[in-house]
Amino acid sequence: DSGVTQTPKHLITATGQRVTLRCSPRSGDLSVYWYQQSLDQGLQFLIHYYNGEERAKGNILERFSAQQFPDLHSELNLSSLELGDSALYFCASSVGDFTGDEQFFGPGTRLTVL
């Protein structure tokens, strides 16, 4: 158990819908990272927050948005869902700001868009 929690574990929804994925980092970690992993694309970095502030954006679509709240938990919002958004979404946390700190990954949320 990494100490990072993600909810829900599984999510099945339809095209065009909107969903919210939630992540709670390890106690004491200020950074939260979101990743998408699909079979054909591998692991893709989406976005990084540090202490409530957006630090870096990766391959995140405009239909997706995220935020980190004052209690440091983070939410990833996916809207106008398409079939291709079906993937495993991981959240990771670390103490520092994308330094060599070890990143601890949560168990992931498996999203299926039908």
Next chain:
Amino acid sequence: GQNIDQPTEMTATEGAIVQINCTYQTSGFNGLFWYQQHAGEAPTFLSYNVLDGLEEKGRFSSFLSRSKGYSYLLLKELQMKDSASYLCAVRWRKTGGGNKLTFGTGTQLKVEL
């Protein structure tokens, strides 16, 4: 852009040593990570290199040569549980500040008896 290459698959024998290579072309290089991922599970951090040389951590070692854009992960005394995907990831500094992380597609290692 960022480009990372690793072999797709490798097979090795229990108790042996295996080396998984990773080559990259990137601007603003700022560190290289190795992760292990078992099927259906989250990645787990193995190592981080930002300077040239070898980092050793138990049965796992990672090497970096920045001038060659090359890294390898060395696994010794292989165990069946080491069968997993090994992901190389490059951290790079983007123009205007901030860091990003780009992953390779992973090397699927199969350990056999």
